Amino acid sequence: MPNASARPKHGRRARRRRREDPARNELVSSSLESAQQCLFNQDYGTAFVHYLLVLNLAPVFKDFAKESFRFTLFKWTEELDSVGRIQDLFDCYEQALELFPADEVILNSMGEHLFRMGFRDEAAGHFHKALKLRPDYPEARENFYRVANWLVERWHFLMLNDRGRNRKYQQAIQKAVQSGCNTVLDIGTGTGILGMCAKKAGAAEVYACELSKTMYELACEVVTANGMDGCIKILHMKSLEMEVPKDIPHRVSLVVTETVDAGLFGEGIIESLIHAWRHLLLPPQRGENEFQEQSATGRVIPAGATVFGMAVECLEIRRHHRLCVSEVGSLSLAAAGELRSPVSCSSEPDDSMEPYTTERLSRLPGGYKPLTEPFTALNIDFNNVQELEGLSSREVQKIHLPVTQEGELDALAVWFQLHLDEESSLSTGPQEDTCWEQAIYPVHSTKGFLLKPLDELIVEVSCRDAYLRLCSVAVLRDGHEIRLDKRVDSQYTGNPISNQNPEAELCSALACLQTNQNQTKDFSMLECSEMALLNNHDYHQSFCSALAKLMSQLKVKWQNQERGSGVQSDSSDLLYVLDVSEGFSLLSLIAASHGHVKAYSSVEKKKQQEVLKRLARSNNIPEQHLEFWLNHVDDEHGILQRPSREKLWSAIILDCVETCGLIRQKLMEKASLARCLLEEGGRIFPEKIVVHGMLVESDTLLLESAVQGQEPTLGFNIAPFINQFTVPVHVFLDFSTLECRHLSECVELFVLDLMDATANYTNREVKVQATSAGRITAIPFWYHIYLDQEISVSTLSKNSHWKQAAVVLQQPLEVQAGDWVRLAVKLHKSTISMSAHIDNETRPMEQ
Structure with a gap:
């Protein structure tokens, strides 16, 4: 046996050092210098090309240039995105990943672009790779949680937890197979549960198809884990594209499907069944009087x-x-x-x-x-x-x-x-x-x-x-x-x-x-949440009052300055208000209605801008006092810039909470920028957001968030695979109608101060006392949005256009009445996370 501990011998050829190439070294050096100069001049496209040349010719510079290369890539792809050069954008990312295939930051950034372009499966893949490389990478984890809601919609968990529904489908499939339907096609297989029911019932051949790449890969994993790999053929395609014998060897005797939405036909079941009857299914049974072998007929479940x-x-x-x-x-x-x-x-x-x-x-x-x-x-x-x-x-x-x-x-x-x-x-x-x-x-x-x-x-x-x-x-x-x-x-x-x-x-x-x-020419369409916001009288009245107070304070300040200096200000001077709300908003118009105010609106759609113009005219607001700043983002005075000359914004209105119940992404960065653009005495609306929450026991939230073991899925091992797509925060929640038991009073969880950066923090520990015994399964939370110290609106009010959200605990926490629970509340960027444990120091010792 060879000596395994002996050092490997190196021949002369292996020891020979590469000869220096002066011309190559000169090219690398000059290109690196050019890249850095272009970067200094903000010529990101040229800098990117120089960096590519340097790193391909001299990989030894990868560690040295990595940060600068990343920065150049992100700046250049932002420019490409802004001018619609999408293919060039993705080509740049592909080139970057050839150089740095294990760079989690580049992977995450490419995933963000893919998601914005609608390529959700591909985006999830990049986020997942980034997390594998760095499991504690918060940006990739946050992105993966957001994309998971798209890839595996929350109804999958409810459906798989619905044992009654699963059992009825299993029984119908079992009866059909035992009556002679020996070959089965599962259309829209999802996790593969119906196909596995058919195989378990004794079907000789089972085929399944799934259009979603994520669900297709998930179904393959589930089938393998349940020992049916090779017994069920899963195809990544629409059933409408399937052919015999190209995709399946012959027509099948049973199609099973649940491609139905709340309106029955919305997922295309009619089209897919017509195609199945024409191309994939055996012909139906003709009638009792006609002789026909049962095994030679086709049928569909549901009937x-x-x-x-x-x-x-x-x-x-x-x-x-x-x-x-x-x-x-x-x-x-x-x-x-x-x-x-x-x-x-x-x-x-x-x-x-x-x-x-x-x-x-x-x-x-x-x-x-x-x-x-x-x-x-x-x-x-x-x-x-x-x-x-x-x-x-x-x-x-x-x-x-x-x-x-x-x-x-x-x-x-x-x-x-x-x-x-x-x-x-x-x-x-x-x-x-x-x-x-x-x-x-x-x-x-x-x-x-x-x-x-x-x-x-x-x-x-x-x-x-x-x-x-x-x-x-x-x-x-x-x-x-x-x-x-x-x-x-x-x-x-x-x-x-x-x-x-x-x-x-x-x-x-x-x-x-x-x-x-015939009077429909003035028709304009709003999203459902925008319509609910428009109908929220209290919300708009609160903004009206807060804006009026601020305008009055600023006008008094101006008058005092005039008296102190003895110089009368130009009567044409206006207070400037910028509204950067998402979607349709009347707040700019409400600001302009106070007089001596020029308001900039965030409304982007032309028909909705026409609505605001009509309302301005009918409410006697001068046309020149309302502008749409998104129409001028390419101008010198574009987004979040000074409105004119030396003046700054008197008020900047930020849209802080998404309709689903989450803090808007990059809110604190926007607030930081907005603070720099305010005149003395000016204000961001809102100035503060206080997060409130409560301990609850809710089986409903558990069922909607994760598959609860194998019992509801008929003994099939599905939960570990689909639960990879669980997210810690449940959104679009109606807390007022949620089936739950309240286990504590409402408590203040966190404060975001948009006017005072020094008052903010990223971690907070909150002690909450349980008022009843039970299992803490979730912590629903909502917001009190303070426009100023006295005026606030709540996302929990009955007229709110906002929904609520809830952190669902991975493991329910048993509590007794009187127990103190420590909540660790964290804010990363705009994402709130929470964990809970019993405070053993305050729990009385058992006798």
């Missing part, structure tokens, strides 16, 4: 569905989809034109509008009132290909619904019963304990119009574009038809017809609806 609907009154839906107020912050909205959300159940399909949104009716703050009994909107047989093919050409169905309670029509709520086979079904109804939400078809055109018992609501049901569309078109009252699918006049909405006698009521409704049916 079909029945869709139900109901008209409802619901303030929470109303305020997210149409204008409910006539003024905000002393501004009249009469000239705003028609404002509505991008969700419309119009009888005329519009590509710019979504036909429905989704809500869990049982969790809506304020609840809802049924105005009609539930009605059957549609029946569909997934095993009848002719019926599937004819769905889009079905005649529009008109359904007459007797009104059972008086109320304002806000929406049609829709759910369905999914028939897995002849014996078993799943319901997504609002009273069911299910992982499903309901589809909501909001009504925009009936503001102030009350439905009454003895009315009949006429609803049209259609599927012309493979979406289920429901539209409230008219009301039958006293033998007369009142059309609802036209715009309602503001004069009419200000005088509810319920206050008149029936004849006058009917005439008023008809006259107003007919008079204004």
Whole structure:
């Protein structure tokens, strides 16, 4: 045996040193010097090229030039991004990663660009690589948490935790396989659970397809971990692209799928099943009298569905989809034109509008009132290909619904019963304990119009574009038809017809609806959260009061300075206010309405800018006192610059909290910049944000955040794989309707001071006393946003357009009443994290 400890011998060739190349060294030296000079001159593109040359020719300089190279890369790609040279941007990152393949900072930065461009799978891959290289890298972890919500949507956890749903699917698949369906295709396999049910039931061949790269890779891991690798063939593709024998060797006898959303057809189940019947499935059974081998026929699970609907009154839906107020912050909205959300159940399909949104009716703050009994909107047989093919050409169905309670029509709520086979079904109804939400078809055109018992609501049901569309078109009252699918006049909405006698009521409704049916030229679309914000009177009134106080203080200061100096200021001098809110905001207009103020608005969309201009004119605000600064970002006085000459901003309004309940990214950096741009006595709005929270026990949050072991997933080992995509913070939470037990009082968790950087910190320990015994599973949190020391708004208020968020603990913490819990609260950039443990020093010793 050779001597393993002997030193390896080196031949002469191995010891020979490379000869110096003077020309090469000169090129490297001059290029390095040029790179540094270009960097000094902010010529990042040329600097990047020089660095590439240096590091390719002389890798020995990698450690020396790494930081400068990174900085150059990021600055140059920012420039490329700003001018839309996206391919060049990614080429630069590829070149950088060839030089530094294990650089977590470059990987993370490329992931950020990929995510912004919509390449979520690829972005997640880069964040994941960065975390593997450096598990404590907070930027990559924060980014991975954000992208995880896109890659594995939170309903996956609820669905997999729904043992009743999983068990019913398993039983239906088992019956089908035992009756002769020996070859199975699982369309949209997700984690692979339905395909594994088929294999466990004894299917000879199981195929599955999944479009999402993330879910495809996850399904492959799950199948392998459950000992079925090689038994189930998983394809990374849409079922619509599958062919026989290219992708699967022959037609299958059973298709299983759950590619249905709250509106049943929104995930494309009709198109995929038509394609499956034409190309992937054996033909269906012809009938009892015709001889045909059972094994030679095809079928689908689920076998079909029945869709139900109901008209409802619901303030929470109303305020997210149409204008409910006539003024905000002393501004009249009469000239705003028609404002509505991008969700419309119009009888005329519009590509710019979504036909429905989704809500869990049982969790809506304020609840809802049924105005009609539930009605059957549609029946569909997934095993009848002719019926599937004819769905889009079905005649529009008109359904007459007797009104059972008086109320304002806000929406049609829709759910369905999914028939897995002849014996078993799943319901997504609002009273069911299910992982499903309901589809909501909001009504925009009936503001102030009350439905009454003895009315009949006429609803049209259609599927012309493979979406289920429901539209409230008219009301039958006293033998007369009142059309609802036209715009309602503001004069009419200000005088509810319920206050008149029936004849006058009917005439008023008809006259107003007919008079204004063509007045839709001023229509403008707002996001649902923007609409809810616009309807938040208290929010705008608070800003109005805080701005008025500041303007008054600054004007007094100017007057005192004039008296002290004896010099009268130019009467044309104005106070300057900059609003950098996200999306549609009236705050700039509210500031301008105080007089002697020039306001710069963040509103970017042209139609929304026209709304603000109309409101400015109608509220007697001079046109020159309102500008849109995003229209001038390329100008000398662009974003966050001095407004004119030596003047600075009197107020800068920052948008601090995302609708989902998180602090906006880079908020503290923006606040730091804003402080430098304020005039003496000027202010950032808000000046301070106080984070409040509470200890709770909530099984619901656990079920929505992670798969809870193998029991709900029928014994299959799925949890460890999908739980890689759990995130510590649950967002878009309605705390007022969350099923939970409060285990403590509300406490102050953290303070962000936007006006005083020296008052801020990154870590804080908070002691909270448990008021009840239980398991702490989560810490919901929300914000009190202080515009000044006296005026604040809360993201927990019932009129808030914000939702709340909650940190979900990885391991529930058992507490007794009276226990003190130590919360470690941390802020990194704009991300809040928390951990909890029992304070043993304050817990009494057991006797």
